[in-house]
Amino acid sequence: MILKRFLSLSIIGLSFLLVSFTLPNKLLKKVNKEVTTVFEITNFQLKLISIEDSINNQLVKKIGNDHLYKIESDSEIIGFAYIDKAPSHTAEFDYLILLDPNLIVAKTKILIYREDYGGEIGSKRWLKQFIGKKPSDKLRYEEDIIAISGATISANSMTNAMNQFLQNLEILQTNNVL
Amino acid sequence: MDLKLCRIFARKLTKLFIINLNNMRNLNNMRVFLSLMIAVAFTINISAQNSRRDSINNPNYQVNTAQRLLNGNINTKGVTVGGYAELTYNRKEAKNAELDVQRLVLLFGYKFDDRTQFITEIEFEHVNEVYVEQAFLQYSVSDNVNLRAGLMLVPMGIINEYHEPTTFNGVERPSIDGAIIPTTWREIGVGVSGRYNEASLRYQAYIFNGFESTTFDADGTTIVGNLGGSKGLRGGRQKGAKSTMNNINFSGKVDYYGIPGLRLGLSGYFGRTQSPVELEATAGADVGLAMLGFDARYAYKRFTARGQFINGNISDSEAYNNLTGKDLGSQIQGYYLEAAYNLLPQNKRQQLFGFVRFEDFDTHAATEGSLLRKESYDRQEWTLGLSYKIARGAVVKADYQFKDNAVVGSETVGQLNFGVGVWF
Numbered sequence: 353m354i355l356k357r358f359l360s361l362s363i364i365g366l367s368f369l370l371v372s373f374t375l376p377n378k379l380l381k382k383v384n385k386e387v388t389t390v391f392e393i394t395n396f397q398l399k400l401i402s403i404e405d406s407i408n409n410q411l412v413k414k415i416g417n418d419h420l421y422k423i424e425s426d427s428e429i430i431g432f433a434y435i436d437k438a439p440s441h442t443a444e445f446d447y448l449i450l451l452d453p454n455l456i457v458a459k460t461k462i463l464i465y466r467e468d469y470g471g472e473i474g475s476k477r478w479l480k481q482f483i484g485k486k487p488s489d490k491l492r493y494e495e496d497i498i499a500i501s502g503a504t505i506s507a508n509s510m511t512n513a514m515n516q517f518l519q520n521l522e523i524l525q526t527n528n529v530l
Numbered sequence: 531m532d533l534k535l536c537r538i539f540a541r542k543l544t545k546l547f548i549i550n551l552n553n554m555r556n557l558n559n560m561r562v563f564l565s566l567m568i569a570v571a572f573t574i575n576i577s578a579q580n581s582r583r584d585s586i587n588n589p590n591y592q593v594n595t596a597q598r599l600l601n602g603n604i605n606t607k608g609v610t611v612g613g614y615a616e617l618t619y620n621r622k623e624a625k626n627a628e629l630d631v632q633r634l635v636l637l638f639g640y641k642f643d644d645r646t647q648f649i650t651e652i653e654f655e656h657v658n659e660v661y662v663e664q665a666f667l668q669y670s671v672s673d674n675v676n677l678r679a680g681l682m683l684v685p686m687g688i689i690n691e692y693h694e695p696t697t698f699n700g701v702e703r704p705s706i707d708g709a710i711i712p713t714t715w716r717e718i719g720v721g722v723s724g725r726y727n728e729a730s731l732r733y734q735a736y737i738f739n740g741f742e743s744t745t746f747d748a749d750g751t752t753i754v755g756n757l758g759g760s761k762g763l764r765g766g767r768q769k770g771a772k773s774t775m776n777n778i779n780f781s782g783k784v785d786y787y788g789i790p791g792l793r794l795g796l797s798g799y800f801g802r803t804q805s806p807v808e809l810e811a812t813a814g815a816d817v818g819l820a821m822l823g824f825d826a827r828y829a830y831k832r833f834t835a836r837g838q839f840i841n842g843n844i845s846d847s848e849a850y851n852n853l854t855g856k857d858l859g860s861q862i863q864g865y866y867l868e869a870a871y872n873l874l875p876q877n878k879r880q881q882l883f884g885f886v887r888f889e890d891f892d893t894h895a896a897t898e899g900s901l902l903r904k905e906s907y908d909r910q911e912w913t914l915g916l917s918y919k920i921a922r923g924a925v926v927k928a929d930y931q932f933k934d935n936a937v938v939g940s941e942t943v944g945q946l947n948f949g950v951g952v953w954f
Binding site for chain 1: 610612637639641644668673676688691692697723725727728730732785787788789790791793827828829830831832834836876877922
């Protein structure tokens, strides 16, 4: 009887550990879909990467505890996923960055855009410009990243977000987090 | 009965309290006491939270809307505040300069939930004219489909939708976006908008209330025409103020932004103007309108360019002119081209754009019946100037305009403009 109880409790506990996302379902669905198409894989797990406070404090922008994941398939790392928010003109948008195992950007996507103004940054063709970028890269809006007419604020914001993330990657790499 | 219960409850509570105070060492009672304290603390906490919202309970927490915005709730609790402003200095040749707070627009938005939001822009023109520039409710059905209803901008050309001073060169908006497209053109309506990022397409489709072509004067006897030769449709805008409606108008725009740096737009507006019920059966009380617009914007590194072409066909303008004594053309048309170059190195935060713009527009591109085309309505303008962006949302502008028309021997009129613009 006690054993049964213990078992069921540990199962519940374990499932909590495994499904430790605080990401809203809507976001998670979109992330899963992107991972499936980019890495051409259906069987994978997203596992949270925890960053110690001492390292997190060194980062250009702190990484929240449900933002950075490793993507595993058959206990092999096939890439990384980063989900965060950045400001648009009057609201915030959610974006996703997928990295390959060598920390090179494999895909960026705008997951949720909440205002009308500047939504053009969701354009697949525009976001393609970030693919292939690596941790040491620094991007300059209008120079390395082509501007979008009518979406300057958001396009600039996304470029800034990418820069911060790439800088963070470099720091995480030197600290052997990734 | 309730009072009795309360008394009993109070007595029991006091008893419990006394017992607890007397037997503090008793672990069991200690637990009861602790949980009681937690419950009390919890209740106090809840009421404190409530009073923050409901200021009647506690004047210490009294806040008004402005304070709530200032307290940093912007963008986090659903409230958005923003705005833009244009302060201008215009000096036309042989005239004194005019200094004007041309526009001061305050934006307020509220997000009720992830799908529902309300957006409004309150506009002060020339300090003392108050308008509502936009006020609409938007409901997002899905990522690609938003439903909208209210006072909205008519999507035609570039400036009518994107008119914040940091987004365009020149102190004044292009003249074509005054004479051909009557910016800021807004009416009440319903519609759908959205985008497909896979195809890099944005679409908008609305049903609007249209221009008011005829009214009666204050006495209610004389027919007054709001549309005319020089300013085209501009005088017919109802701006959502007690606007009359007897004809539905359709408006739509598709934007393509799939080629990096380039953005293309195709807009259309079709319908008939509005008139009072006493007049609507009269020939010439209203006119038909079919407007098409094409626009392009391009940006590459330090270079930017934009242009637009607008053509409006007006049917029944002859009958309209006969009824109202106006000189409305049967076709209005125009285009402009603009190129700009950032004179500062790209690693600088600030930008200094030197620009040149050529405009050619005619509110008498064609006329009907006996109305002769007026050459002075066929206008050409050159604008040369600088836009100094001292910060992302703040610009100082200066330019000089050469305004000419097709009248033989007419003199070019020069105009000097300075301006300050902000957008936040």
